[in-house]
């Protein structure tokens with residue numbers, strides 16, 4: 001049977017002598033909002049980068065619809081952790097959004113009318129079209145995150161990966177992010193979000209992957225958020241979120 005999802009098999013990553021990820025096996029399906037949770041240093045960012053070939057895998061494979069993901073990276077939109085983006089880089093909101101169209105357009109080519117419409121629509125969806133000419137560095141954290149979300153939307157991808165998009169954003173941005181994630185999932189996209197916060201917002205996710213160098217639990221939210229799993233992942237270092245979140 002053909003697999004419509006994203007499959008990670010036996011993925012392992014070492015940074016020199018440090019085993020950051022050990023034998024990760026996952027099957028992520030379209031139509032389900034999937035969160036990756038786990039303590040600081042658990043390997044959440046490493047998992048995303050490893051899936052995208054941004055860091056070398058020690059072992060393992062990642063496939064999408066039964067073909068290596070690395071051969072179809074044009075189907076992936078990735079928004080890295082804020083701390084990994086150079087916010088002093090002198091680009092405008094429009095420049096950032098249109099980076100999402102470069103792959104379809106080619107470097108140093110003019111954007112087509114279609115591409116420009118995609119860029120503008122994406123900015124409208126995140127309520128940032130009024131800021132089109134502003135340097136990205138002058139915006140608030142939430143506004144910057146919305147612009148990067150717009151870039152990923154302009155790319156017209158099948159698979160969306162967001163690394164801690166809620167860090168340092170306001171409530172309006174959080175609402176916009178979740179409503180767009182929901183829309184993407186409803187349209188059959190794969191949406192994976194790293195979210196180290198175990199607060200109320202966790203209830204937005206359908207499925208969770210609980211990580212601490214290896215998979216502690218993966219599957220439906222209610223299954224993953226059992227106290228035994230959380231204790232194992234956080235080793236008692238976290239006071240548990242409000243039980244109604246489960």
Ligand SMILES: Nc1ncnc2c1ncn2[C@@H]1O[C@H](COP(=O)(O)OP(=O)(O)O)[C@@H](O)[C@H]1O
Nearest residue numbers: 015018020038039040041042043044045046047
């Ligand atoms: N480029 C790197 N070189 C060496 N060690 C790294 C590098 N990136 C991350 N690490 C280490 O790998 C582990 C996992 O990091 P990371 O994937 O960033 O975790 P998370 O995103 O869950 O906080 C941590 O111990 C971190 O210090």
Ligand SMILES: [Mg+2]
Nearest residue numbers: 044045046081
């Ligand atoms: Mg991280």
